[in-house]
Amino acid sequence: MQQHLANKQQWLLKASFTLCLLCIMVVLAMSSGSRHDYDDIVESGVLKIITRNSPTTYYQDKDQVSGFEYELAQMFAQFLGVKLEVTVADTLDDLISEVEAGNVAFAAAGLTVTPKRSERVRFASSYLDVKQKLVYRLGKKRPKTLKDLLGKTLVVTAHSSHAQHLHSLQQTDLPQLTWIERDDAEVSELVQMVENGEIDYTIVDSNEFDALAGFYPNVTSSMELGETQELAWAFSKFSDNSLLNKSREFFQLMRETGLLSQLEERYYGHLNQIDNVGTLTFLRQADERLHRYQELFQKEAVNHDVDWRLLAAIGYQESHWKARARSRTGVRGLMMLTRTTAKEMGVKNRLNAEQSIKGGSAYFAKLKKRFDHINEPDRTWIALAAYNVGAGHVRDAQKITEKQGGDPERWMDLKERLPLLAQKKYYKNTQFGFARGYEPVEYVQNIRRFYDLLVWREQPEPTYSANMDEGESFLTADSGFKTIPPLTEVK
Numbered sequence: 001m002q003q004h005l006a007n008k009q010q011w012l013l014k015a016s017f018t019l020c021l022l023c024i025m026v027v028l029a030m031s032s033g034s035r036h037d038y039d040d041i042v043e044s045g046v047l048k049i050i051t052r053n054s055p056t057t058y059y060q061d062k063d064q065v066s067g068f069e070y071e072l073a074q075m076f077a078q079f080l081g082v083k084l085e086v087t088v089a090d091t092l093d094d095l096i097s098e099v100e101a102g103n104v105a106f107a108a109a110g111l112t113v114t115p116k117r118s119e120r121v122r123f124a125s126s127y128l129d130v131k132q133k134l135v136y137r138l139g140k141k142r143p144k145t146l147k148d149l150l151g152k153t154l155v156v157t158a159h160s161s162h163a164q165h166l167h168s169l170q171q172t173d174l175p176q177l178t179w180i181e182r183d184d185a186e187v188s189e190l191v192q193m194v195e196n197g198e199i200d201y202t203i204v205d206s207n208e209f210d211a212l213a214g215f216y217p218n219v220t221s222s223m224e225l226g227e228t229q230e231l232a233w234a235f236s237k238f239s240d241n242s243l244l245n246k247s248r249e250f251f252q253l254m255r256e257t258g259l260l261s262q263l264e265e266r267y268y269g270h271l272n273q274i275d276n277v278g279t280l281t282f283l284r285q286a287d288e289r290l291h292r293y294q295e296l297f298q299k300e301a302v303n304h305d306v307d308w309r310l311l312a313a314i315g316y317q318e319s320h321w322k323a324r325a326r327s328r329t330g331v332r333g334l335m336m337l338t339r340t341t342a343k344e345m346g347v348k349n350r351l352n353a354e355q356s357i358k359g360g361s362a363y364f365a366k367l368k369k370r371f372d373h374i375n376e377p378d379r380t381w382i383a384l385a386a387y388n389v390g391a392g393h394v395r396d397a398q399k400i401t402e403k404q405g406g407d408p409e410r411w412m413d414l415k416e417r418l419p420l421l422a423q424k425k426y427y428k429n430t431q432f433g434f435a436r437g438y439e440p441v442e443y444v445q446n447i448r449r450f451y452d453l454l455v456w457r458e459q460p461e462p463t464y465s466a467n468m469d470e471g472e473s474f475l476t477a478d479s480g481f482k483t484i485p486p487l488t489e490v491k
């Protein structure tokens, strides 16, 4: 009997201990969550959010931080009158766990609202409707029905809404369906793998597809999977509703003022994206537009000791020689200067062609100076890459090049590594993080092509046609080209 009583006492002790522990945990969780309630945020002056490093969320672009989600969160912070602090999660699962634990106010990360996630977090009002798109490589057999997925290599991001959709397909229509989930790769990397023919298919959201498709000419989408889904910010279940309600007010205002659709258009619309045009269009526009700016380019070329045609080629690649051009990230004017660069270069009005050309040329010359230990022509190509993606990212790619046994001062070696900055495995360990590293490679290639065309256009009698091998530069030894050696592909 005594034994029995002792056991009972022990059990009671244990039970009350466990209960206390539970209470402490709940209070702790609630108190850590409550630091992100509206009043606390206003008092501390800081809004802490979490996101992912990806082309539709948050990344370093030229000399500024960019991304749809980042800009949206920045606007919300302004709306609240506080400073934004951003943490980047490695995987989607880490991201949800951080929100769940109340370590941040919310996640702004292109998250799809799914029933499974709603068990863990509380979603705010949705700001974008998306469809899941199946991506495949042009030239391969077009997948038309779900059955065409069987027996193929299908890779998606781990813990994504795409993975969740595949699970539900497997449980219902397609029990034989198999796929691979990667949490060391993000969506642009998977699209790149489809482009390279390394995998058959991946799934991306329609907004991701819009942001990426232009950079992967061999990739397309054949079908949409499932219903339309919503993207929304995810809040902790432990916080009260004060911040979430504020976000509702904010989104309503964003909608009413048209600011939300403007932001969507900038990131996902096709209209403002400057595409690569063919040679004929280039030459036609050179006839129609270049004469307006030629003298300005020539003047700056003398000031900075560079070939004016190279500056003109940059201007064409940036804006098609349109003084009022604007890109989706808000860079503006003929030389597409960011606000920061314009300020640094003393440009007051970015839409004034003379100021833009002056500022852009000075900025390019400044970048060339930063790489003055590098021999020409590599120095020029590397400075151009920096003009496009930012010197920080170029340095990151140089470090990767060196680590891999390449020569960081050779464009040929560097251009192989720049695209790696879009792969998590690499950008995870770099100083400036994710970059669309494939862009500067294409950028430099285009400028070289435009430059060659401008030089060729100046020849009184084009003599290249009779004996020019395929792939050879339009430049000849007596083309009057001084500053930079011939612009043939450096191999």
Ligand code: GLU
Binding pocket: 092, 110, 111, 112, 113, 157, 159, 160, 161, 162, 186, 187, 205, 208
């Ligand atoms: N909207 C998707 C999700 O919430 C994004 C996944 C991805 O980009 O990999 O899971």
